[in-house]
Amino acid sequence: MDTSTAIRVEGLRQRYGDFEAVAGISFEVRTGELFALLGTNGAGKTTTLEALEGHRAVHEGTVRVLGRDPHRERRAVRPRIGIMLQEGGFFADLTVAETVDHWRGFTPAPRGRDEAVALAGLTEKAGVRVRQLSGGQKRRLDLALALLGRPAVLFLDEPTAGMDPEARHTTWKIVRDVVASGATVVLTTHYLEEAERLADRLAILHRGRIKTSGTVGDVVAGYGDRISFQLPGRVRVAELPALGGARADITVDGGRTVASYTVTGTGLQAGLYDLLRWAEEERVPLDGLQARSASLEDVFLRTAAEGTTR
Amino acid sequence: MNLAATSLPAVSLSAMLRVSRLDLTLLWRNKSSLVTVFGLPVVFAGMLVPMKGVDMGGVDGALLQGTGHLGFFLVFGVLMNLVTVFTARREDLTLKRLRGTALSDAEITGGSVLTATGMYAVQALALLTVLGVALGGRFPADPVLVLAGLAGGVAVFAALAFALSGVSPSAELAQLTVLPIVFGCMLGAGVMFPLDDLPGWLAQISRFTPLSPVVEITRTGYFGQDFHDHSAHPSVGVLAGWRTCLPSFGVLALWAVLGRALAARWFRWEPRHA
Numbered sequence A: 001m002d003t004s005t006a007i008r009v010e011g012l013r014q015r016y017g018d019f020e021a022v023a024g025i026s027f028e029v030r031t032g033e034l035f036a037l038l039g040t041n042g043a044g045k046t047t048t049l050e051a052l053e054g055h056r057a058v059h060e061g062t063v064r065v066l067g068r069d070p071h072r073e074r075r076a077v078r079p080r081i082g083i084m085l086q087e088g089g090f091f092a093d094l095t096v097a098e099t100v101d102h103w104r105g106f107t108p109a110p111r112g113r114d115e116a117v118a119l120a121g122l123t124e125k126a127g128v129r130v131r132q133l134s135g136g137q138k139r140r141l142d143l144a145l146a147l148l149g150r151p152a153v154l155f156l157d158e159p160t161a162g163m164d165p166e167a168r169h170t171t172w173k174i175v176r177d178v179v180a181s182g183a184t185v186v187l188t189t190h191y192l193e194e195a196e197r198l199a200d201r202l203a204i205l206h207r208g209r210i211k212t213s214g215t216v217g218d219v220v221a222g223y224g225d226r227i228s229f230q231l232p233g234r235v236r237v238a239e240l241p242a243l244g245g246a247r248a249d250i251t252v253d254g255g256r257t258v259a260s261y262t263v264t265g266t267g268l269q270a271g272l273y274d275l276l277r278w279a280e281e282e283r284v285p286l287d288g289l290q291a292r293s294a295s296l297e298d299v300f301l302r303t304a305a306e307g308t309t310r
Numbered sequence B: 001m002n003l004a005a006t007s008l009p010a011v012s013l014s015a016m017l018r019v020s021r022l023d024l025t026l027l028w029r030n031k032s033s034l035v036t037v038f039g040l041p042v043v044f045a046g047m048l049v050p051m052k053g054v055d056m057g058g059v060d061g062a063l064l065q066g067t068g069h070l071g072f073f074l075v076f077g078v079l080m081n082l083v084t085v086f087t088a089r090r091e092d093l094t095l096k097r098l099r100g101t102a103l104s105d106a107e108i109t110g111g112s113v114l115t116a117t118g119m120y121a122v123q124a125l126a127l128l129t130v131l132g133v134a135l136g137g138r139f140p141a142d143p144v145l146v147l148a149g150l151a152g153g154v155a156v157f158a159a160l161a162f163a164l165s166g167v168s169p170s171a172e173l174a175q176l177t178v179l180p181i182v183f184g185c186m187l188g189a190g191v192m193f194p195l196d197d198l199p200g201w202l203a204q205i206s207r208f209t210p211l212s213p214v215v216e217i218t219r220t221g222y223f224g225q226d227f228h229d230h231s232a233h234p235s236v237g238v239l240a241g242w243r244t245c246l247p248s249f250g251v252l253a254l255w256a257v258l259g260r261a262l263a264a265r266w267f268r269w270e271p272r273h274a
Helices: A045-053 A074-080 A096-105 A113-119 A135-146 A165-180 A192-198 A216-220 A268-282 A296-309 B002-006 B013-029 B031-046 B061-091 B094-099 B105-134 B143-167 B171-188 B200-206 B212-223 B238-266
Strands: A005-016 A019-030 A034-039 A060-065 A081-084 A153-157 A184-189 A201-206 A209-214 A225-230 A249-253 A256-263 A290-292
Touching: A005 A045, A005 A184, A019 A045, A019 A060, A019 A184, A019 A201, A019 A209, A034 A045, A034 A192, A045 A060, A045 A153, A045 A184, A074 A081, A081 A135, A096 A113, A096 A135, A096 B013, A113 A135, A135 A153, A135 A165, A165 A184, A165 A192, A184 A192, A192 A296, A201 A216, A201 A296, A209 A216, A209 A296, A216 A296, A225 A268, A256 A268, A268 A290, B013 B031, B013 B105, B031 B061, B031 B105, B061 B094, B061 B105, B061 B143, B061 B171, B061 B212, B094 B105, B105 B143, B143 B171, B143 B212, B143 B238, B212 B238
Parallel strands: A034 A184, A034 A201, A081 A153, A153 A184
Antiparallel strands: A005 A019, A005 A060, A201 A209, A225 A256, A225 A290, A249 A256
C-alpha cells in the first residue's frame, strides 16, 4: 500500500433501485489532507461518504480506505476511522457524560471522558440528558464521539449543519487541529465558506458525477473574475464596451438594470482599466461598481446551473 | 500489522458485555419497558395460583402450566424484548451509530441477545423458585435437559426476533407483529393445557410451532416423565428422557435454521427510506 494515499476511489457507482446516486467517480485523498465533497442536495455526497465508511457495499468500482475494503474488511478498518453521520441517533435518555462513557467502551484506546466532553464544548452540560441538547450541541457531541479513538481517518458528513456562527468557528478550529495532528479528513458540506477555509483539495459533485476537482485555486481558475455595475438609464446596452473580449450580461434586479462581465483572458485589472477609461471618456457614472476574483460560489452555482439546463 | 488486524476475533465477550451494560442502563431509564419485561411474568405467575390442586393429565395444574410458562416467558424476555429494541434502534438511527464504532455486527446483536438471555434467566429462575416454594413443585429431575431445552428456545426466539424486527416498520407496530406469535404460542404450544386435549390432527400440527418443543423438553426434564407421549407421562430416566425429546430437539433445530435464514433475509440496520 502506498502510505501517502489514505483513500482511493475508482469508478464508484451506487444505486438505489433504478436511481443511480453515484455514477462512476474516482478520486484520491492523500494522508494528512482535508478533502471536501461539495454539491447540492442529492448530488451523491452522503452516498459516497457512506461507501467510504463501509456502511454499504459498493455496486461497482473500488473503494480503499487505509489500503482496505471498508465494507468487507470493516473489522480491520473501523477501529482506525471516526465517523460523524449526517443523521445519527443518540440514546435520548442518556446524559452527555454517560453517552461518552458507553462509547469509550466501544472504542479502542479512547480519549478520557472529560477530555471528550470538553472537546464537544459541553463540560457544563455533562449531566444533561441528550434529549435536552440543541441541534448544534448534538452535532458537537457527535464530533467528539467521532474523535474518541483519535482516528487516522475522519469522515464528517455536514459537520456544522444547524450550528450558530460561533459554534461553527469552534468546530472549524477542532477540525484544523485534527488535520494538523496528521489525520486525514473527508468532509461533505454545502457551506462553500467551510470548504474554502478548510479544504486542501475538493471535488464538486453534481448528480452523482464529479464536475470539477483540485485545490480551491485550481477549481476557481478559469471561471473568470467578475465586474458589475448599475447601467445608467441613458446608456443603451449596445453602447457598452467589451472588456478583454467579454460582452456584458444584463440582468434586472429589483428594478435596477445591472451589467456584469465575466473576464477571463486579460484578467481583472486590465478589464477594470478598460471599463474605467470608457466611463471617463463617455462621462458615465458607474454606480454600485464591483470587481472581484472568481469564488468557489461562482463555480458551484455554474456547475449546478449547467446540470439543470442539460 | 495487516495480519494482526485481520486475525482479530469477530466476537469478543467483553465487547458484548459492554453492549449489554448499555442495554441495561437504557432499560432502567425506560420504566414502561421495565414493566413489560418484569411485570407481565409476574401477572402470568399469579394466574397459576388458582390452578394449584387441579389435576391436569395426572400432574398438578399449577405445575403443568408453570412449566409451560417457563418456555412461554421466552416470548416476553427474548422475542418481544429484542424485536422492540432492534426496531426502535433501527428507526431512531442509534443502530447505525453503534455500527459506526469498532464493534462488529455480531457484537452489537450478540450483546443484546446476552442481555435478553440474562433477563429471561432471571425470570425463569424466579418462576422455578415460585413453583418450588409456593406451588408444591420439585427440583427439576434432569436440570441439564431443562437447560438444553430453554437454551434451544433462546436461540430460536432470538433468531425469530431479528427476522420480525426487519418487517416491523416501527417500535409501536412491532408489538403487533409479535402478537400472532404470542397467541399462537399460548394456544398451540401446550402452555395452558396439554396438547392432547386438542383433536389429534391439530395436536400434531401444534407440535411444530416454535414453542411446543421447548415446553415438551422442559416438562420432561422437570417432571422426569415423558411429555412427548402425552396420554400417560410414564416416568423416564435420564437417557430415556433425552431420547424421548429427540423429535422436539429436531423441531427446534428446524426453527433455528429457518429463523436464521429469515433473519439474514429480513433484518435491516437502517430504516428503509433513509
